[in-house]
Amino acid sequence: xxxxxMSDTDRRPALMIRIADIQNNLYIAEPHVRLYMATSQINKKxxxxxxxxxxxxxxxxSGWDRVLLLW
Numbered sequence: 001x002x003x004x005x006m007s008d009t010d011r012r013p014a015l016m017i018r019i020a021d022i023q024n025n026l027y028i029a030e031p032h033v034r035l036y037m038a039t040s041q042i043n044k045k046x047x048x049x050x051x052x053x054x055x056x057x058x059x060x061x062s063g064w065d066r067v068l069l070l071w
Contacts, residue, residue, distance in 0.1 A: 033058055 019033060035058045041051040 017035070035056045037052075037054045037056055038050060039052045039054075040048050043049050
């Protein structure tokens with residue numbers, strides 16, 4: 001995964017992830033991908049703890065976990 005700007009005109013950070021099928025003889029009919037974002041915080045004891053765990057919408061159109069494959 002890479003975090004960086006999308007283009008010179010749009011300077012918002014973007015998370016870019018590459019997903020690949022490493023098996024040569026397998027055809028995937030309907031792939032699903034889930035992406036979660038976990039954030040942490042420092043508690044009063046100085047220890048890092050999980051603060052939030054969010055399911056991100058990475059699907060196309062209205063799907064939550066479907067992926068458009070082009071090859």
